[in-house]
Amino acid sequence: MGDSISTRAAYGKALAELCDDENIYVFDADLKKCTMTQYFAEKYPDRFYNVGIAEANMVGIAAGFATCGATSFVNTFAIFATGRVYDQIRNSVAYPGLNVKIVGSHSGVTVGEDGATHQALEDISLMRTIPGMRVIVPCDGYETRCAVQAMMKENGPCYLRTGRGAVETITDNIQGYEFTVGKGITLAEGEDVTLIACGLMVQEAMKAREILREKKINARVIDMHTIKPIDAECVCNAARETGAIVTCEEHNIIGGLGSAVAEVLVKSDEMVPQEFVGVKDVFGHSGHPKELLEKYGLTAEKIAEKAEKAMKRKKL
Structure with a gap:
């Protein structure tokens, strides 16, 4: 196995490195240092919006941008990205089939000391029941980068699940590895x-x-x-x-x-x-x-x- 990096960190770095398309906009709910969207914010401040602790508004704004041709990346903890804003994702994003990517970080029990209220154990279930929603759960940093590239090419709503802690990289050395949604x-x-x-x-x-x-x-x-x-x-x-x-x-x-x-x-x-x-x-x-x-x-x-x-x- 290779070097260790959290999938949230790999996501943040990939977002900054790969999203030079001027139609890509990133939205965060006052957690950019946790979701790692800080890298994108530093590089593309004109396409980054911190909406504050107002997740429902964030999804609505991202959906509005998408109606005008943008690819919107929405970011917060997985527990909020799927549970707190389920209604907005279902009705404002998925129902019209908009090009909005929901990225939930800090998923699962490995959020650790934050406890049950912040440990999303239902997010995959919630997202996969929504018609038209793609659900992607990468296992390491390299695969996360590949997932970001694929999501930019996929039209329509996607949910990407990332984690808090560092994990060993294994997919970069797999012979013939090719990421396809x-x-x-x-x-x-x-x-x-x-x-x-x-x-x-x-x-x-x-x-x-x-x-x-x-x-x-x-x-x-x-x-x-x-x-x-x-x-x-x-x-x-x-x-x-x-x-x-x-x-x-x-x-x-x-x-x-x-x-x-x-x-x-x-x-x-x-x-x-x-x-x-x-x-x-x-x-x-x-x-x-x-x-x-x-x-x-x-x-x-x-x-x-x-x-x-x-x-x-x-x-x-």
Whole structure:
């Protein structure tokens, strides 16, 4: 694995480096040092707007700019970017299909000491239920940069989920890596079980693969950076070829990646056992990020346990 950087920092740097298009505008709710939009603000002050702690207004303003041909990037913590302004996103952005990109930083339990009120564990679920909304959850800095590039080319609403803490970079050294919205990436081949992960759980899935290898179990690892549209072909191929699935996410197990994968499988001819690694329909707690990951079972060890359980449930 490579250097460590938070996906929010990678996003901020990519935004400043890649968004030289004069039609791109960035909006923030008084959190530019946290969301890392400060880099864009310093470079393009005429296209940056700090609307203050008025998230609903921010989305409305961004939507208004989009009606005039702009590509709007809206930024705040994930808990506010999806929950506090759900109505505005649904009715002012998604319903008219405007070119507004919602970027929620500080997602999941790894927000840490800020506690349950700031730990967005429902944001993927909220966004993927909105018609026309694309949902992207990059696993590292390099993939985040690729996601920003892709979002600029995609017309219409998108939700990008980023995290607070630094994560190891793994995708920059993957042979043949190519980021495409709606296409999962196989990071490691395997025929015994498939681990499908997003966000920082991709790194945990790769570690789990090594744990399983010591037990003579060969696990496939898929980086499912796009939750919507989900890569149904990738999921079905994995199910057919390995016979068991484990989904891994720093999110409620209801409505997120696991649910999206289950929806694909139940409609296909590839019904196989599926186990879920995620937060089990509870709120978060204040604590150190590493301790919280362990508390909620978001670890390589737990993924490996679930993989063995899924394998025992395989059809004979």
